[in-house]
Amino acid sequence: MMDMDTFQQKWAEQDRKLDVSIRLNRQLLMASNMTYVQSPLRRFAFFQMLEALAGVAVAMMTGQFIYAHWHEPRFVLPAVALHIWVIANVAASVRQAVMAVQIDYAKPIAVIQKQLESLRVLRISVIRWDLLTGQIVWWVPFMIVAFKSFWGVDAYRVFGETFLTVNMLFGLALIPLAIWLSRKFGERMGRSVIVKGLVTAIAGYNLNAAIRSLGTVSEFASEN
Amino acid sequence: MTIPALQDEFQKLIEEHKKILYKVCNSYCRNRDARDDLAQEIIVQLWRSFERFDKRYRFSTWMYRIALNVAISFYRSESTRTRLVISDEEQLVQAVDAPESEPEEIAMLYRFIDGLDPLNKALALLYLDGNTYTEIASVLGISETNAATKINRLKNKMRHEMG
Numbered sequence: 001m002m003d004m005d006t007f008q009q010k011w012a013e014q015d016r017k018l019d020v021s022i023r024l025n026r027q028l029l030m031a032s033n034m035t036y037v038q039s040p041l042r043r044f045a046f047f048q049m050l051e052a053l054a055g056v057a058v059a060m061m062t063g064q065f066i067y068a069h070w071h072e073p074r075f076v077l078p079a080v081a082l083h084i085w086v087i088a089n090v091a092a093s094v095r096q097a098v099m100a101v102q103i104d105y106a107k108p109i110a111v112i113q114k115q116l117e118s119l120r121v122l123r124i125s126v127i128r129w130d131l132l133t134g135q136i137v138w139w140v141p142f143m144i145v146a147f148k149s150f151w152g153v154d155a156y157r158v159f160g161e162t163f164l165t166v167n168m169l170f171g172l173a174l175i176p177l178a179i180w181l182s183r184k185f186g187e188r189m190g191r192s193v194i195v196k197g198l199v200t201a202i203a204g205y206n207l208n209a210a211i212r213s214l215g216t217v218s219e220f221a222s223e224n
Numbered sequence: 225m226t227i228p229a230l231q232d233e234f235q236k237l238i239e240e241h242k243k244i245l246y247k248v249c250n251s252y253c254r255n256r257d258a259r260d261d262l263a264q265e266i267i268v269q270l271w272r273s274f275e276r277f278d279k280r281y282r283f284s285t286w287m288y289r290i291a292l293n294v295a296i297s298f299y300r301s302e303s304t305r306t307r308l309v310i311s312d313e314e315q316l317v318q319a320v321d322a323p324e325s326e327p328e329e330i331a332m333l334y335r336f337i338d339g340l341d342p343l344n345k346a347l348a349l350l351y352l353d354g355n356t357y358t359e360i361a362s363v364l365g366i367s368e369t370n371a372a373t374k375i376n377r378l379k380n381k382m383r384h385e386m387g
Contacts, residue, residue, distance in 0.1 A: 004375075004378065011352040106286055107289065108291055
């Protein structure tokens with residue numbers, strides 16, 4: 001019967017043979033280390049910062065709108081909803097960028113894998129809640145604020161309060177409905193990678209998988 | 225140190241430790257194309273971190289950390305990977321002998337490693353490579369006691385599966 005220690009000896013014998021049998025392609029090695037390839041994590045952090053900057057610009061506009069219509073709650077309320085959503089996204093983007101730049105592959109495996117999985121959990125959660133809540137704030141509240149600030153038009157008068165209220169309620173009802181539909185029919189919703197990605201994000205499947213992976217890393221690092 | 229001098233030193237060290245690259249790639253990918261991609265990603269990451277390498281530490285420990293971290297993240301990563309285009313005939317690290325000529329015991333070992341989760345793969349590889357518990361603990365970021373416990377579990381698993 002062979003146990004791991006016997007295998008270790010066989011492995012060492014094979015290792016000695018590898019010294020002479022492995023050929024490192026020096027040309028490719030030089031090409032690999034001379035080519036400037038931006039780290040995917042750095043690129044991710046860069047785009048998160050760009051997103052945060054765009055968010056800050058939008059938050060400044062909504063802030064200005066709130067200030068200008070402070071005594072008109074019917075305009076302030078949708079603007080506040082939009083403002084909070086944008087600020088929450090700026091905070092999430094900055095947090096993700098900071099987490100990404102802090103990842104140093106030369107650190108111990110348990111530390112880095114935990115950081116990577118935590119970043120993945122955060123990213124998937126943000127995408128999920130952006131999809132679920134974005135369809136509310138970027139529809140009726142955005143329409144009310146945009147009509148008023150760009151054209152000075154009162155959306156309540158143009159569309160009627162009933163129409164706007166029904167749309168808002170429909171958006172809210174869509175959150176549990178979208179989660180239920182994604183879980184129920186997610187597997188059958190076409191073969192498109194994008195559709196599948198959206199459906200699994202809404203259903204929370206990839207979030208659950210990321211949380212499980214994070215749990216595996218934490219369990220590995222624990223003493224038990 | 226100038227960039228060309230740094231590159232020379234880097235290439236020399238990689239040449240000396242090419243076995244680590246070969247074994248990590250072989251343990252995490254048995255498919256040739258994926259293995260090439262992984263080898264490149266490891267080299268790129270090693271080069272990117274090389275300036276910060278503290279020479280008071282062993283190069284092999286540092287290389288293991290980066291190579292294993294990249295290998296574990298390789299398939300988990302959802303982001304699009306940046307690929308350098310390499311022709312079918314060229315490989316970064318290649319065994320002169322065909323993989324089929326691997327002794328049966330080594331092939332069995334790779335099959336056993338294949339069945340492990342990514343973190344235990346790293347543990348098995350470090351143990352088989354003859355690293356001490358202190359070195360294994362340092363690469364993995366766990367305590368020595370924890371490393372010893374996990375190695376014992378691996379040994380039992382191997383006995384159970386291959387005995």
